[in-house]
Each structure stands twice: as C-alpha cells, then as structure tokens.
Amino acid sequence: MTMHSSIPPVIEAPRSAPNRPRRGRTNTELYAWLFMRVSGVVLVVLVLGHLFIMNVLDGGVQRINWGFVAGRWASPFWQVWDLLMLWLAMLHGTNGLRTVINDYTRRDGTRLALKTVLYTATTITILLGTLVIFTFDPTLHS
Template identity: 80%
Template sequence: MTTAQPLHIDSPRSAPPRRNRAHTNTELYAWLFMRVSGVLLVILVLGHLFIMNILDGGVQRINFGFVAGRYASPFWQVWDLLMLWLAMLHGTNGLRTVINDYTRRDATRFTLKMVLYTATTLVIALGTLVIFTFDPNIK
C-alpha cells in the first residue's frame, strides 16, 4: 500500500514567486500620475468654469470674437493646453487600465491599446495645433 503525500500549503507570509522579467515601476508611476493629474484637472476645470460662467458673464458671450480674444493671451493658451494634455493623458491612462483588466487575449489587448494610443496622439496633436496656430485674421 502507498501512503498519500500530505498537501503542502505555503505560509501566507511567504514571498510571492519571482518572475524572470526586469522590475519596473511603470504601474507605480501611472498610479501617481493619475492622482497628481486628477488634482490639477480639478483645479483647472473648476477655475475654467468659474471664470467662464461667473466672471466672464456666462456662456451666452462665447462666440468667435471671444475665443479670438482669449487665444491672443499666452496665459489662456497654456491654461487650455494643460487642460487638454492632462485630460487626454489621464483618460488614456484610465482606459489603458480598463483594457488591461478586462481583455483576455493578448492580441485583443494590443489592438485596443494601439487604437487608444493613436486616437490620443491625434487629439493631442490637433488640439495643440489649434491652440497655438489659431489666427482670427485668416480670410
């Protein structure tokens, strides 16, 4: 008769098995970016809403001339550029996390991320181009 081997269960405090990959802090930096960019976005967006809706008289004043006057100032160009970049990168990072969490196949994950990164790059590039090349005198 053979005797059964006892089941071996690792101690809950034992270290997890090491992987052969190089250790990187990419996820830590992504997590930290989400917290910092979130705080900055709250400040920028609430400031934008307060200035546009309360100090500048509301949305009924917004027209081509208003935007032309606003983009004549480097301050507003930088403000809007920061909102654009931070919002797009914050959203992209969040959606990247969702894609990593919910896709099962590597090929699907890769495809979705490439679509996400392409769309993000296009929106950031076009938005930056509009902010810095806006000219109200083009005829």
C-alpha cells in the same frame, strides 16, 4: 439527517493575469498610479477655475463666439491654461482606459489592438488640439 458539504466555487481575482508572463520589475504602474492622482487634482483646479471664470466672472457661455475665443487665445496665459487642460485630460483618460483594457482583455492580440487604437486616437487629438491652440488665426473668420 444528512449533511451536504459543498465547496464554494473559486472566483478569480479581478486583476490577476494568470496567462500573462511576468515581466521585469519596473515602476511603470506605480508612476501611472501617481500620475492619475496628481493629474486628477490639477485637472480639478483647472476645470473648476475654467468654469468659474467662464460662467461667473466672464458673464456666461452666451458670450462665447469666434471673437471671444480669438481674444482669449491672444494671451499666452489662456493658451497654456487650455493646453494643460487638453494634455492632462487626454493623458489622464488614456491612462484610465489603458488600465481598463489591461484588466478586462484576456487575449494579447485584442489588448494590443485596443491599446494601439487608444494611443493613436490620443496622439492625434493632442497634436491637433495643440496645433489649433497655437496656430489659431482670428482673421480667418468671415
């Protein structure tokens, strides 16, 4: 009877980055991790509050039209509420996608290109959303 000894294959850890040089010690990843936790909790409150108010207290989504939005955004409270949802959701999602890009791209050029597209799309969406919330003109509806 012969015994075959086999050496198990070495499996690289999913978050290791053997080809990337170590940069100076910063707390960027710690702050990003903390932001994800805090923004996630705040988003749960904002989104569930929004859904409860819109669907239970305000009579449901069938009431939503141009006039409803115009009346809603006439109040600074609702402008800030929607602005917080927009900004936190975009930044939370961007931070999550940034982590995925860092974890799964091997080439520095690909990583740079993907992050450039991500940050550009995020910036445009936040700027346009903010502009719409604060410059919404209910008199434009025909």
